[in-house]
Amino acid sequence: VIIAMLIAAGFHPLAAAACVLAGGAAFGTGMGALIHRFRLPPFLVTLAGMFLLRGTGLVLSSASLAITHPLYFTISDWRPAGLSALTVILLAAFALGIAFAHLTRFGRNVYALGGSESAALLMGLPVARTHVGVYALSGLCSAAAGVVYTLYTFSGHAKAGEMLELDAIATVVIGGTLLAGGVGYVFGTLIGVLIFGTIQTAIMFHGDLNSWWTRIAVGTLLLAFILLQKLVQGRAGRAGGPP
Secondary structure, three states, X not given: OHHHHHHHOOOOHHHHHXXXXXXXXXXXXXXXXXXXXXXXOHHHHHHHHHHHHHHHHHHHOOOOEEOOOHHHHHHHHOOHHHOOHHHHXXXXXXXXXXXXXXXXXXXXXXXXXXXXXXXXXXXXXXXXHXXXXXXXHHHHHHHHXXXXXXXXXXXXXXXXXXOHXXXXXXXXXXXXXXXXXXXXXXXXXXXXXXXXXXXXXXXXXXXXXXXXXXXXXXXXXXXXXXXXXXXXXXXXXXXXXXX
């Protein structure tokens, strides 16, 4: 809703998007600093942050705000190699995610921190900077998702993406990322998204099933993957090796 209001106020869409992305990164940095400095529970802090931003958006506007800037129509009509602009953005984000996670020092530090914070400290890794950086990156990605949403719907709405945070957790876990941290792959998350989408599409095209069966199927699959992760971790622990 913020990017729609900025565009309506006369901002160029690129400038409005830059402001939103910077704001998302700054907000994520603030939450990361609080979590690291005061050792607060990450889930509760980020949940409070989500409620704060969503509530602020609803105070600004509880209605859907249409975006009619010509640039949006230009992007919508853009078809490189027959692909839609949103598909190109998805593929670019996927490639950047893989490169960032597996080919940069920050990505390796994140894996080390997720595996064991105490071990990362003993290795001399910048734990504080990495800790805060993870939340800054998360805020940036969340803001980027909001920008992409406006490209998809030509509008901004404060309630956009409600409950998608639970879908995100489910797809990441189904994709093989350990809840304990230290193990996970961006490509695995893509597989989790495809599995989720396949279940959703199959139920949608099956006219006799209620759409809520998607939640039941994904919930069952998520529980199965969590139990499988626990089993693998238990076996690895008894064997004395990494999970």
